[in-house]
Amino acid sequence: MMDVSRETQARLETFAALLIKWNAKINLVSARDLAQLWPRHIEDSLQIAPLVPRGARVIDLGSGGGFPGLIVGIASDAEMTLIESDQRKAAFLREAARACGVRAQVLAQRIEAARPAPASFVTARALAPLAKLLEWTQPLLAPGGQALFLKGKALPDELTDAQANWHMSHEILNSRTDENGAIIKVSDIRRVE
Numbered sequence: 043m044m045d046v047s048r049e050t051q052a053r054l055e056t057f058a059a060l061l062i063k064w065n066a067k068i069n070l071v072s073a074r075d076l077a078q079l080w081p082r083h084i085e086d087s088l089q090i091a092p093l094v095p096r097g098a099r100v101i102d103l104g105s106g107g108g109f110p111g112l113i114v115g116i117a118s119d120a121e122m123t124l125i126e127s128d129q130r131k132a133a134f135l136r137e138a139a140r141a142c143g144v145r146a147q148v149l150a151q152r153i154e155a156a157r158p159a160p161a162s163f164v165t166a167r168a169l170a171p172l173a174k175l176l177e178w179t180q181p182l183l184a185p186g187g188q189a190l191f192l193k194g195k196a197l198p199d200e201l202t203d204a205q206a207n208w209h210m211s212h213e214i215l216n217s218r219t220d221e222n223g224a225i226i227k228v229s230d231i232r233r234v235e
């Protein structure tokens with residue numbers, strides 16, 4: 043488990059308890075994954091927190107049950123915009139943000155239609171191939187901003203595909219929670235002319 047303060051740990055436990063309660067009614071994580079909630083979802087998402095300066099503005103795309111968006115909101119005290127088109131999941135995100143003291147605006151909209159003010163960071167996990175993430179992210183990143191995506195073993199192929207249409211600077215970090223996983227940091231995203 044990553045080192046977190048006692049206060050952060052308590053807020054993460056509040057989040058986990060609420061997610062387990064809501065998961066009985068709406069499918070936030072699969073029943074099989076629920077037993078793995080801490081390693082598979084919470085600790086996986088926590089890896090993003092040290093990459094985001096405290097108090098930064100972050101847009102999380104397709105937040106689902108709050109991964110990584112709410113976890114980053116808790117651990118980095120970031121000001122979050124969570125975009126999630128499923129109305130019931132969006133209701134959970136609002137309730138969990140309130141219960142965990144996260145400053146969050148939840149947009150219950152499709153990413154394509156949402157128009158939040160651009161932010162210094164955009165995050166996403168388990169949402170779409172890299173090329174699609176870049177298309178969604180580019181208009182939402184403030185100048186000099188950075189995207190942080192949690193990715194699986196298809197990342198090398200996704201990167202090759204994306205580079206056909208996008209210029210970018212990138213750095214890949216190994217995941218500490220998933221031996222096939224990686225975090226890709228992307229900046230200077232420009233469409234190939």
Ligand SMILES: C[S@@+](CC[C@H](N)C(=O)[O-])C[C@H]1O[C@@H](n2cnc3c(N)ncnc32)[C@H](O)[C@@H]1O
Binds near residue numbers: 125
């Ligand atoms: C596979 S889930 C992953 C959720 C979470 N990021 C995680 O890692 O557990 C993808 C989520 O993105 C949402 N989603 C998919 N396409 C979207 C879109 N175009 N706009 C907004 N939300 C979208 C879905 O409703 C779903 O909750």
